[in-house]
Amino acid sequence: MRLPRPLPPLLSLRAFEAAARLLSFSHAAQELFVTQSAVSHQIQKLEADLGVALFERRTRSVELTSAGVAYYARVHDAFELLRLGTQEVRAPSVERTSLTVGILASFATRWLAPRLQAFSAACPRIDLQLRPEIALADVPGGEVDVAIRYGLGGWRGVHAQRLMTERLSLVCAPSLVAGRKRPREPQDLLRFPLLTSYSRQSFEWDAWSRRFGLDLTQSQQVHLHDYNIVVEAALAGQGIAMGRHRLIARQLASGALVEALPDARLDHSRIGWWFVTPKGNLGAAASAFRDWLAEAAKEDALEPTH
Template identity: 75%
Template sequence: MRTILQLPSVLSLRAFEATARLLSFSLAAQELFVTQSAISHQVQKLEADLGVALFERRARAVELTVAGQAYYAKVHAAFELLRQGTREARAPMSKLTTLTVGLLASFATRWLAPRLESFHQAHPHIDLQLQPEIALADVCGGEVDVAIRYGRGRWSDVHAQRLMPERLSVVCAPAVLAGANRPREPQDILRYPLLTSHSRQPFEWDAWAHRFGVDLRNARTVQLHDYNIVVEAALAGQGIAMGRHNLISPQLASGGLVQALPDTILDEPGIGWWLVTPKAGMSKAASAFCAWLTETAREVVLARTH
């Protein structure tokens, strides 16, 4: 008789999938409504079961190992299949309309999620599914119904409406500024590691450097997978980050992050968060979400300017 392969527990797989998708034990804990230690325990249990390390653990940040990336691709696909099957099975009974939104995990967790309750109350018939990914979700091809993207709005074959501008400044933990060597001029940041997300020199660093006359060619950069990790690494004092004020306002308010050079704030009108929709039109559910999101973003911008 063939031996049946014993699968890891569903709890361990859920903890791993959420942590790998969000690249954060704390954010995974928030999503699954458990403690961070519970998530860490389940992931360690899974690693022991598989006999491989799935994550590289750093101070306040994690990254997938090569084995972890390969395993996540399969586990994530399996959970997506389960989610889709559940939606299809549930829809005829509840008459819910599913709406899929593609966006960055950092925007989902740090800006959108805390505001979603008002949308759910206004539109209980819409089953909102957030799909956080680094890669741009395919709006035209139907991978998602709408998307929220960060940048300058220069995407082809889609309709892009700016939701709100982004204020940028270099930020770090207060401890980084201690001592006589704290940065006093824009070029002084080159003494520190520059924390970046996804690409070696994201456009926001280039835009800031161009505005304030800094040559980044010899900068020491630390490339991290996601902006959530950039924020956590900055909070841990591992370098200087480009602060997206819409996402880090709680950390600035609490003093966990401070502006390294308060006089070098970049308010470039073209840089911001964009609502991306297909040119061919939208469903009623997508239109309702876009209207709610646009109004919510408008209120945030108004509150910030008053």
């Protein structure tokens, strides 16, 4: 009984199929990421194994012989079957979604960044693209998909869901209020520069001063671009800052910042961090990010004030 001859090498068949389909050794070489001479060598091996010429070599082109045309039809069909079979068996690729988030740099660096690994573990298919902006990004216009903002809420043209309220108190470097320099009442704060960050409305300073009876009209205020700069200036002893406890918990715990008036804390029902979205239904990625933020906010509960 005669044994069937073995099939030609797969490399030779791949080179032939590509060259016959493209009618070009050089184009086949580019597709297969090999040299043109390698394609030519594999086809010569195949022709020697089959004992027939598959191509007519011309000066600037190649053409299939009648044997090449017949063989290409079979080889091409075989490669198509392999491709389809592989597609059916291969595990589906994991689709990833990008979510662009407008966010204050201070919140991104001081609250969100330490939690990003937890988010990636919970939502591995979502790639967050953080876009730090001072002003509210154009959420309805599609500049960002969603935003996280600080304030009182109530922005026009968007839906805002409060994630967590903020606790406010006046903070500074310990050396600034050491010994006799320590303020005893709100009026004593006017002896110090007050560090403020950019805001269209100074809602936190206004709310705090109304609550504790401080007239800010005579205060020396230093306006800084971003809350991160405010914190760094306070750490350097440059003045007294409005402390947002969600963002400066680590500095308060270490003693790098202290409360200038420990008994003058403000827990406002509306001042806080908001998840801002376009009006209407949210996409799956935005909904997942919102739900994760809500859970993370619950875990970041503030200690009760005394």
